[in-house]
Amino acid sequence: MLRVVGGAELPPVVEGATQPFVGVTTDGIPIAGLSELRDAGAPTASAAEAATSFLNCLSVSLRGSGQLPLDAAEWRMWINAFLTFPEYGLLLQELSHDEREAALNVIRTSISSIGFERVREVMRLNGVLGELTGGYSDTLTEFCYRFTVFGDPSPEEPWGWQLQGHHLALNCVFVAGQAVLTPMFLGVELGGEELFAEHQRRARELMNSLTSNQRDRALLHGSMLTAELPPQLAGIVDGRHRAGAGRDNLVLPYEGLAGASLTPGQRELLAALTDPYLDTLPEEPRAHRRRQVLRHLDATRLAWIGPWAEGTPFYYRVHSPVLLVEYDNHAGIFLDNDEPEPFHVHTIVRTPNGGDYGKDLLRRHYAHEHATE
Numbered sequence: 001m002l003r004v005v006g007g008a009e010l011p012p013v014v015e016g017a018t019q020p021f022v023g024v025t026t027d028g029i030p031i032a033g034l035s036e037l038r039d040a041g042a043p044t045a046s047a048a049e050a051a052t053s054f055l056n057c058l059s060v061s062l063r064g065s066g067q068l069p070l071d072a073a074e075w076r077m078w079i080n081a082f083l084t085f086p087e088y089g090l091l092l093q094e095l096s097h098d099e100r101e102a103a104l105n106v107i108r109t110s111i112s113s114i115g116f117e118r119v120r121e122v123m124r125l126n127g128v129l130g131e132l133t134g135g136y137s138d139t140l141t142e143f144c145y146r147f148t149v150f151g152d153p154s155p156e157e158p159w160g161w162q163l164q165g166h167h168l169a170l171n172c173v174f175v176a177g178q179a180v181l182t183p184m185f186l187g188v189e190l191g192g193e194e195l196f197a198e199h200q201r202r203a204r205e206l207m208n209s210l211t212s213n214q215r216d217r218a219l220l221h222g223s224m225l226t227a228e229l230p231p232q233l234a235g236i237v238d239g240r241h242r243a244g245a246g247r248d249n250l251v252l253p254y255e256g257l258a259g260a261s262l263t264p265g266q267r268e269l270l271a272a273l274t275d276p277y278l279d280t281l282p283e284e285p286r287a288h289r290r291r292q293v294l295r296h297l298d299a300t301r302l303a304w305i306g307p308w309a310e311g312t313p314f315y316y317r318v319h320s321p322v323l324l325v326e327y328d329n330h331a332g333i334f335l336d337n338d339e340p341e342p343f344h345v346h347t348i349v350r351t352p353n354g355g356d357y358g359k360d361l362l363r364r365h366y367a368h369e370h371a372t373e
Contacts, residue, residue, distance in 0.1 A: 220303050
């Protein structure tokens with residue numbers, strides 16, 4: 001059976017975008033000195049070339065809609081559900097085949113091959129969901145996603161792009177040889193066990209490695225059933241995740257089991273759990289990002305909700321000064337499961353302490369440029 005749940009309260013996207021950007025923090029005050037201006041081997045030149053080709057293939061009117069200033073407020077106005085604010089960017093399904101392929105090539109050139117295939121599979125499965133439900137052509141199609149270029153594509157100067165739509169929000173900014181791909185939201189309402197198999201498997205492996213005492217510290221709630229969770233963790237839209245759309249300035253204290261209390265083997269499993277959330281980055285930026293994560297592994301916390309046996313739904317969060325990832329299973333929106341199931345997956349990646357949208361790097365870049373003038 002199929003259903004659509006209406007009347008659910010959607011995230012405060014517009015309200016959040018109008019607030020001065022702080023970033024995700026544990027107490028409202030960003031930790032300074034976590035990022036550094038250094039060339040991490042991002043594909044800045046090839047991505048800029050692809051973006052320039054995309055913009056050049058557009059008509060004047062389309063280009064006016066598809067390109068916004070780097071500091072436009074719209075960059076923070078993404079959502080993984082239905083739009084509740086004025087549309088911006090170019091809808092891929094309304095572009096010609098060549099225009100759409102040029103847009104997809106910007107994404108392909110900017111991220112890893114495994115990341116691109118995962119993004120495209122999210123899009124394809126969205127179309128499959130539309131075919132299964134027999135409607136919703138305004139949302140459930142393969143190319144019902146909006147693409148926007150922010151700033152002027154350049155091998156040297158900062159710029160970026162955004163792809164957003166149902167179960168998908170990918171923000172990419174290039175700054176000083178680095179690529180930042182957060183905030184990132186990837187999910188599906190069907191096929192999640194296959195597409196996010198590594199996200200699930202590595203999490204279960206880590207939980208199975210823990211002692212009972214360690215599990216007690218990691219476990220926030222032992223059940224995923226709606227009736228057995230606090231109301232704030234049982235909503236139909238956000239479910240258990242905290243750092244979704246409209247939550248750029250989220251204050252989220254650390255919870256759960258600290259990396260410092262793990263054995264060396266468990267620490268390796270914790271680090272490995274973050275890998276599927278970093279593999280959308282190209283090879284060199286991914287290695288740079290993983291080194292950042294490893295430097296803060298002692299301060300990293302694992303928080304868990306629900307069981308962890310294979311085939312069961314669960315939620316987990318890995319939270320450190322430089323990385324926040326969330327995995328959550330959800331109840332049905334278009335399908336009729338009243339409780340969370342493993343096939344409906346939401347994943348979120350954030351760079352805490354001002355790193356989302358490359359904001360901290362941009363601040364450092366412009367400060368450095370002014371200092372050398």
